Amino acid sequence: MTEFSAALQISSSGLRAQAKRLRHISENIANADTPGYRRKTVPFELDSGESLGSVRLGKVHLDRSDLRQVFDPSHPLANAKGFFEASNVNLMVEIADAREAHRSYEANLKMFDQTRQMSSSLMELLRK
Template structure:
């Protein structure tokens, strides 16, 4: 893994954590939504599914190209199929936990017994998820800035 791939790894984590925070915010905003846009009933909590982007080892192509020409070595290092690792959001799924009934006979979405089905969103859990996403985002910014500082120091050595 090259030094510069660390930037890509941190950037992928920043993107994934931002999306996680967006979903937590969306869930919080819809805590009391008894009707979705499509009219399918109450809002259902959404969750982000992360997946590792496994890094492809390019050392074998490096070793085979080491004895070859500059062009073959350069082309092997620019291999488009080689991934650098990180994380990505593969999907956003709906939480299948049960909705909960609240007695409110005056509500327009109340059934014949006077109960309204409320979203399966727990504001405390969403707040904790948002805080966790924020802390992970901050940690990745710190790592990104540390790598940037190392790159600047390496360039200063050459002066």
């Protein structure tokens, strides 16, 4: 029965990691128009504390790519030349990342459900 619980732990760790990843992606999308905002990226790491194959999110990193320079002399943050630094969030990249995270979440959910169904089927067989 430990194989079933290990499979459930692995898939639930994937669910948690993808949910947190989606939260960071949504923060990036929400701040796409915030001047000076830097995109957040989060790497996946193997979780050595749980069963083999469990994942978790690592430390949040700020994207160090250049901030977009926007010409708007009337903006309160504009410099003497009329430019201000906008965010470095690319909405197309964020939407693609959100779709990938959503599909990975669904795959982990399906694995969790399949494991639960197999466990129930095994219990029914053992009862007979």
